[in-house]
Amino acid sequence: MTSAMPFSPVPTGSNLKPVPGDPGLPLVGNTLRIMRDPLRIARERYDLYGPISWTNAFGMRMVSLIGPDANEFVLLNRGDLFSNNQGWDFFIGRFFHRGIMLLDFEEHRWHRRIMQQAFKPEVLREYIARMGPAIRSGLKAWEPGKREMLPSIKQLTLDLATDVFMGQQLGQEADQINRAFVDTVRAGTALVRFNMPGGRWSRGLRGRRVLEEFFRRELPAKRRSDGPDLFSALCRAETEDGARFSDEDVVNHMIFLMMAAHDTTTITLTAMIYWLARHPEWQQRLRDESESLGKAQLDYDDLAKMEATSLVMKEALRLCAPVPSIPRRSVRDAEFQGHHIPAGTLISITPFFTHYMHEYWPEPERFDPERFAEHRREDKIHPYAWVPFGGGAHKCIGLHFAELQIKAVIHQLLQHFSWTVPEDYRMKLDMTSLPVPTDGLPVTLTRR
Numbered sequence: 499m500t501s502a503m504p505f506s507p508v509p510t511g512s513n514l515k516p517v518p519g520d521p522g523l524p525l526v527g528n529t530l531r532i533m534r535d536p537l538r539i540a541r542e543r544y545d546l547y548g549p550i551s552w553t554n555a556f557g558m559r560m561v562s563l564i565g566p567d568a569n570e571f572v573l574l575n576r577g578d579l580f581s582n583n584q585g586w587d588f589f590i591g592r593f594f595h596r597g598i599m600l601l602d603f604e605e606h607r608w609h610r611r612i613m614q615q616a617f618k619p620e621v622l623r624e625y626i627a628r629m630g631p632a633i634r635s636g637l638k639a640w641e642p643g644k645r646e647m648l649p650s651i652k653q654l655t656l657d658l659a660t661d662v663f664m665g666q667q668l669g670q671e672a673d674q675i676n677r678a679f680v681d682t683v684r685a686g687t688a689l690v691r692f693n694m695p696g697g698r699w700s701r702g703l704r705g706r707r708v709l710e711e712f713f714r715r716e717l718p719a720k721r722r723s724d725g726p727d728l729f730s731a732l733c734r735a736e737t738e739d740g741a742r743f744s745d746e747d748v749v750n751h752m753i754f755l756m757m758a759a760h761d762t763t764t765i766t767l768t769a770m771i772y773w774l775a776r777h778p779e780w781q782q783r784l785r786d787e788s789e790s791l792g793k794a795q796l797d798y799d800d801l802a803k804m805e806a807t808s809l810v811m812k813e814a815l816r817l818c819a820p821v822p823s824i825p826r827r828s829v830r831d832a833e834f835q836g837h838h839i840p841a842g843t844l845i846s847i848t849p850f851f852t853h854y855m856h857e858y859w860p861e862p863e864r865f866d867p868e869r870f871a872e873h874r875r876e877d878k879i880h881p882y883a884w885v886p887f888g889g890g891a892h893k894c895i896g897l898h899f900a901e902l903q904i905k906a907v908i909h910q911l912l913q914h915f916s917w918t919v920p921e922d923y924r925m926k927l928d929m930t931s932l933p934v935p936t937d938g939l940p941v942t943l944t945r946r
């Protein structure tokens with residue numbers, strides 16, 4: 499590795515240190531190494547430079563802040579030092595502009611207060627009631643035998659999204675809307691960003707247009723509806739002082755929410771299915787728990803009773819954080835542990851790596867859901883050691899929604915199937931955008 503070089507000069511007269519680091523290889527920087535083995539490179543750089551360092555990657559010079567203290571500093575964002583918009587915009591701005599995660603400071607707080615209304619417990623209660631039958635009909639189509647879990651779960655969560663988010667059977671339009679949605683999401687998470695006709699980027703832009711037209715067309719009816727779906731809930735959402743979303747806000751938020759909910763929940767379910775296949779004793783424990791509820795489909799009040807499922811979900815989120823790193827850009831000079839971060843710096847924190855730091859987690863590679871059990875609570879070592887949902891003002895607004903969807907799917911899956919992987923199978927992750935199994939996670943399903 500190259501010897502340390504300063505990121506930028508420190509202000510004259512200050513006793514701050516510059517951020518140490520190195521550019522990596524000429525032209526590509528550390529891009530390929532980060533894509534190939536992000537855990538390894540994060541560990542190397544943490545050991546070499548400590549919790550803050552810079553490098554070149556993805557055509558940019560960026561500062562990486564590593565570990566729970568760094569997570570806390572960036573996510574809590576005291577003094578509004580870091581912009582979400584200027585961090586995320588490069589990655590997903592073209593396709594998800596004006597999504598709530600891309601808003602900042604006062605404007606973000608205003609939107610968040612309204613959106614919160616669509617995620618209150620009484621509204622979540624309605625969503626879960628709607629999910630049960632949709633999951634049932636999705637799983638009915640699954641045949642026993644070999645099946646790749648990633649695409650199957652992706653399809654299921656997409657179908658759930660059209661039902662629970664939009665509250666309608668799309669009929670003839672279903673394929674077109676689903677396609678547009680998939681294209682938009684894929685373009686947003688693509689690393690190679692060219693605007694070639696027929697390419698990912700232009701398909702994404704077309705997808706975004708189709709979604710905008712669809713939501714705009716449906717909006718007047720949703721404004722009048724008192725339906726239990728998220729689309730109607732956003733139309734109705736109103737704070738105590740009467741703040742409401744404009745039509746454009748609802749359209750932008752719907753497109754963003756579908757994206758935010760889709761891949762993240764899919765990845766968590768896929769990781770849970772993997773670990774449960776490798777640990778049949780846990781699969782049986784969760785099945786027993788589900789069966790003890792004595793019902794085919796979950797109700798909201800059942801969620802708290804599924805303690806073992808919660809442990810496995812938390813451990814799966816630790817071992818495979820669906821949002822592996824979180825970008826920001828500093829909008830004013832900042833200081834972290836005596837280092838100077840100048841205004842305008844692109845920074846990132848890495849929940850994925852934090853979850854594997856042996857400084858905080860005993861045997862971090864091991865699947866051990868009990869580490870989250872009350873008598874151990876290893877996550878309590880630091881409030882920002884376990885951060886799959888981020889933290890601070892932008893903390894995932896859908897975390898309870900995610901929990902109910904994950905539990906509702908796992909509950910029915912356990913009732914209808916058991917599943918295995920070969921003894922020596924290990925799931926390899928493709929980390930080029932969000933972490934997904936390279937082979938789609940093939941498992942053998944047996945109907946129960």
Ligand code: HEM
Binds near residue numbers: 885886
């Ligand atoms: C296991 C599933 C999920 C994971 C791991 C996850 C993770 C995250 C993370 C890390 C953030 C913070 C990003 C940042 O600080 O820049 C976030 C924000 C967000 N998530 Fe999730 N998410 C999940 C599911 C969902 C679901 C189901 C929904 C909606 C139904 C959702 C909606 C959102 C929204 C709207 C934001 C932005 C909040 C804001 O900026 O105020 N997420 N999520």
